[in-house]
Amino acid sequence: MLVDNGVHGDSRVQKEARSAAEAGWDVTLLGRSPDGHKHEWTLGQAQVRLVPVPMPLAKRPHEFRRHWLSAPLAYPANGVGAYRTQEVRAWRADLALRRAAGPTGLRRVALRAESFAARVTRRWVRLRREQNEKWRHDRRKLDTPVDRLYTWFWLTVRGDRAWRRLEPALWDYELALGPVVDKLAPNLIHANDFRMLGVGARAKLRARAKGRDVKLVWDAHEFLPGIRPWSEHVRWLPAHMAHEREHARYADAVTTVSDELAGMLQKAHGLPDLPAVVLNTPDDPGAAPDGEPAPDLRALCGVGPDTPLLIYSGAAAQQRGLDIMVEALPRQPGVHVALVVNRPTGAYMTGLVKRAEELGVADRVHLLPYVPHWHVVPLLSGADAGVIPIHHWPNHEIALITKFFEYSHARLPLVVSDVRTMSRTVQSTGQGEVFRAEDLDDYVRAVASVLEDPERYRSVYDKPDLLDRWTWRAQAEVLDGVYRRVLAE
Structure with a gap:
């Protein structure tokens, strides 16, 4: 069972894993670690494993480059701007200390000259940092004419495969979780929501290439075209929709959260069968596994x-x-x-x-x-x-x-x-x-x-x-x- 979060707080996924294990299935629930460390525990008879998912591909190529036209004075995107800001602050703090010591004569004159130089340097550093913020703000939503042309080009040329260019961070989930799934060698993969659909589908295809028949169940929690994007850049939604369309065809069965959404998913992806509806209803009364009373x-x-x-x-x-x-x-x-x-x-x-x-x-x-x-x-x-x-x-x-x-x-x-x-x-x-x-x-x-x-x-x-x-x-x-x-x- 795959999920793109840390499991805690996701009641649907927890109940699915626990109840499937109680029904006799050998369940391993794989999720994303919130702190970069591996974690393991049990939910009833289900095993939970959180895997670190580094996200280097979430950073866009333009974030590594200088922007000579839009922000010619900006610092390179290597941390030097923060270093220079702190360096100037330290310089000014030292000057204040030396002034407090009460210098006289030439030392006092030299200190005034150095203080002037520090003020000028501070303004120069501030100007360059402001340019950094300007181009970062301008490119935050990826909606400039150049960005829109880039998005249109890859959607036109590569179709549903365009997510590889528009949202390459989806590969970070694959590279972290895919090898773990392969090692588990499951008979059935339950992929929760749209990100894990791709991880599950690719694991199914790799298993098929090795002669193993793995079934894929896609649990669609939401209708992706109607979701509020989780990121403010305009590529997020078309990229994830393309990713979902590419991999939906590999699902052997689909489950979802309402009858209306089931019909929408069947129409959107040409599914041969109407998805089964699994409502996210509460546990039955008296099902608390820890035996502890609920908080008042x-x-x-x-x-x-x-x-x-x-x-x-x-x-x-x-x-x-x-x-x-x-x-x-x-x-x-x-x-x-x-x-x-x-x-x-x-x-x-x-x-x-x-x-x-x-x-x-x-x-x-x-x-x-x-x-x-x-x-x-x-x-x-x-x-x-x-x-x-x-x-x-x-x-x-x-x-x-x-x-x-x-x-x-x-x-x-x-x-x-x-x-x-x-x-x-x-x-x-x-x-x-x-x-x-x-x-x-x-x-x-x-x-x-x-x-x-x-x-x-x-x-x-x-x-x-x-x-x-x-x-x-x-x-x-x-x-x-x-x-x-x-x-x-």
């Missing part, structure tokens, strides 16, 4: 049982819409917000905290780190309502996301934005309120409605079979069926 949400936030508490649990990013939860607090007296996110100290969350301070509500915003996925539902149950304020992006429209199922199993009233699939589900079940995405007034209305009568929404979960079909046990059976089918073939 209200204790972590330092609030009592009568304090209105809203929660968001998941990745933190602008398109996730968390800012609306902070902006609304001045209009929601007494309401607290808990944000359980992957990077509580990241730039986005730091900005939210600063905004909360400006609004005078920082004491009502609580940032918490991820907990093990088997503790998520018990943790969430301490809130009064679960919020999903995501913005309108193609991938947000087509699936019920992980936190939707987690909130549901925590029996929380929901406050969700009007992205298509999720809003329709909430309106049909009656388990929450829908508001217009990014509309602060409508969000405040939806929250007020839920907090006014939470039991009205919680009672929906008493309906027979509503939560039963949203359990991981049912999804694990689908995945096990896919494995058995492709190996039988």
Whole structure:
């Protein structure tokens, strides 16, 4: 099983590995080490191995060169600019020390001359460093006319193979993980998402060349054409789409996260069979493998049982819409917000905290780190309502996301934005309120409605079979069926 992250925090991959091992499969989950060191542990009966993935190919060729036309005074891209800046700072510090000693006569005159030279040098170094920043900024998005011509040329000439020029860092994953896969000699490769699809497909082809029949299952978590690029340069999306198109044909089976996405993938890649849907639903109750009680949400936030508490649990990013939860607090007296996110100290969350301070509500915003996925539902149950304020992006429209199922199993009233699939589900079940995405007034209305009568929404979960079909046990059976089918073939 392949994944392009450090496994921690990826509940879907953890549950897949654990449940497959429990079903009798010999599972090795390969991921990317976050610190450059190898790591190994077990998830139930599944073996987890994190491999260092150096990324030298992530640096673009132009980042190694001088740019004589756009930034003629810039330093070479070899670190000399930082060295010269520090060198001048040291020089000026020494001059200040010598002035403090009270020189007289010629020494005082010489010191003044040297101080003047240091000021001139500092301005010269600063000018050259500014030129470095200028060309780095100008090329950051790779959207200059020359860059666009380069992208068009390779897409035209090489088609789906153009990713080798446009996003060569994809090779870094191959060069690190490919040899490990070959050494394991698996019968089946489960490749999670678009980066690992290529690693899995190439391993399948190498095995075939040696006379071994290896099956490839591609688990497509998102619809790539509708994703918000993970990098701001404009080559990222066309390069990854080309990479996906080149390797999708080698998948013996495809799984994904929603019925609508399954149809989109079949159409986009001409798949012979409709992908199987494996929802990222929570573990079954009582499935905590560590036997430890889940943390108490209200204790972590330092609030009592009568304090209105809203929660968001998941990745933190602008398109996730968390800012609306902070902006609304001045209009929601007494309401607290808990944000359980992957990077509580990241730039986005730091900005939210600063905004909360400006609004005078920082004491009502609580940032918490991820907990093990088997503790998520018990943790969430301490809130009064679960919020999903995501913005309108193609991938947000087509699936019920992980936190939707987690909130549901925590029996929380929901406050969700009007992205298509999720809003329709909430309106049909009656388990929450829908508001217009990014509309602060409508969000405040939806929250007020839920907090006014939470039991009205919680009672929906008493309906027979509503939560039963949203359990991981049912999804694990689908995945096990896919494995058995492709190996039988």
